[in-house]
Amino acid sequence: MPTTDDSRIDDRRMDAAGPDGGGLDARKAAILNAVVSEYIASAQPIGSQHVVDAPGVSVSSATVRSDMAALERDGYLDQPHTSAGRIPTDKGYRFFVDHLARPGSLDALGRQQVRQFFDHAHGEIEQMLERTSGLLADLTDCTAMVVGPSHDSAVIRSVQLVALGPRLALLVVVLADGAVQKQSIEFADEVDEARLAEAGARLAAHVLGAPLTRVRSKVAATGDRSTDAVISAGVRALRSLGSADAGDQLFVGGSSRMAAAFDAVDTVRSVLTILEQQLVVVTLLRDILDTGLSVAIGSEHGVEPLASCAIVVMPVSVGGEEAGTIGLLGPTRMNYPLALAAARVVGDRLGERLSEAGR
Amino acid sequence: MPTTDDSRIDDRRMDAAGPDGGGLDARKAAILNAVVSEYIASAQPIGSQHVVDAPGVSVSSATVRSDMAALERDGYLDQPHTSAGRIPTDKGYRFFVDHLARPGSLDALGRQQVRQFFDHAHGEIEQMLERTSGLLADLTDCTAMVVGPSHDSAVIRSVQLVALGPRLALLVVVLADGAVQKQSIEFADEVDEARLAEAGARLAAHVLGAPLTRVRSKVAATGDRSTDAVISAGVRALRSLGSADAGDQLFVGGSSRMAAAFDAVDTVRSVLTILEQQLVVVTLLRDILDTGLSVAIGSEHGVEPLASCAIVVMPVSVGGEEAGTIGLLGPTRMNYPLALAAARVVGDRLGERLSEAGR
DNA sequence: GTTCAGCACTCACTAGAGTGGAGTGCCAAC
């Protein structure tokens, strides 16, 4: 084994490329940094010549080549074909994100957009989340996903039965966080308004103050058979609302950006197909958050059609509790610092906003 | 002017190509029919040789060529370049749709899908419309747009004020068609539950039975200054709900199909960009319906980025009244008979379903 | 032993030439 071990741990600080070499010597890290940065900007394989002028390198292209070869051996870079430049691998992007990328920030225009957005934001939460996804897409040129707060722990503030027809009523539930849920109920027999009102009041007494997920199925009988039937139908409806895994709402904005990110129309199609599946997306974002990451690159998230994509996630917290998630989807060669900065800023502002309104 | 007028009206019945020549002689119509049908199937320019075997033609390719030249002169066909076959123009598709296409129908599988869908359809209207858009996309391989019923004429069935905080309440309105709308209200001063209930009752008395769009702003004073303030805030909130042009909800399903329909990624991007603009889409569908068309082809609808698309629209009616719109978006070479059949069948079933639930 | 200039080599990309074939328009004959 004649070659030296290039992947050894090396604590030397880097001078220009980033805060931390994190397992690569300073020059290799600087080279990797330059390759990733340039590739993100140009989408073209990067040759050794393009890297020599990068800060922290200052060696000849021959030396850069030998370092690049080592980086390729270690899995940070890849070569589309023998006589081409290098492209970062998922591992290369990962190292870039973890150790090299300096924290980004929005430019003046972006900051103004955010300020303006939250100054003028109005309307109910769903609208707001929908529009937030559009804002994020504009800021980052990625597709933005916003998952609304889960209502699992929210307490029931109001329950009401509204007659829509002789045998049809609508159960309307208001939760403490301002969410409104509804479920229509069809009765076997006609129910008059008085009975409906009576049943509604009983129902309210039974569940007010409890979370929607914890509605007890047993209710004390009133003695009136028909009223009891209405009440138990109401309880069933409530429980079905509470158990609905439908729960988390997803808002996707800027899906057209995916078409701009790839030139293979097949890739675009398969990514869009994923985005249409709410459950898949919500689960994906949750999984990434659960692993403790804020960025999932390429195959890290395990969704095969998104292998050439990276996802930035950011929890939105309201009063310390998680109240939603922000996700940004772009090609692996997306602008990570910008995406992270945008997600953080918008997530924070959104959290503040929700906590103002929420309780 | 040596050439004869080939676009003259001609009443002769066609033998095989369709019910009506509609301004072209029978053979030209048959040729156009064959070209459009084959082009829809193959997406390749169609040459004279491919057409001679089509029903209703039975002449030599030379004759077909001269007819095709005439059809091109009259604007029904186009040639990508001198030595290529012909492609239908928008006008050609229009003629095909109006006079040639025999009414299509869903295949057995499609019919089963529809039946199954409406047998198992459950949940509230929004969910249902969302899932309907997915069904339509599956059936037709187009992008489906479903516009929900407008609540303009629906009468207010219930109004409620729910306290969310000392100075925050939620106004919840239930309409006769089962729609629930909400608006949060922030008060300048704290409002106790009793006052809120009192104000809610007054509000209800004031507006119950009126359409949301016709809420009178004047309310009789109660004498209690603070209650009056709450009531007038409630009225303001109601009127803002009623005047909200937000109104019509749009559900888009199967936008990934657009990526399969075109191979130019630019086209895909611009189409997706349009689809992200709810207001544009809703207005577009409305405009097409208002012109009395059920199909808008290519540049007919005037939205430039959709110039290579066609749109099939179908009103959904509940008890004779228009209660929503179905739209199908595909490339101009989409399968019109199938799209029209699917839109009609699903629209009808959806209408029935909504009328069962609605009142 | 790290760095570097020099060198031979690789291979995608491009341009140009040649070819086949699908398709056309025209025309004289039926």
Next chain:
DNA sequence: GTTGGCACTCCACTCTAGTGAGTGCTGAAC
């Protein structure tokens, strides 16, 4: 009006260099 025949057009494809960006290796210099 219809048709077979014919010359023509021009795209799509293949093949052939030629170009150039990029590589890996090596031996000498620091």
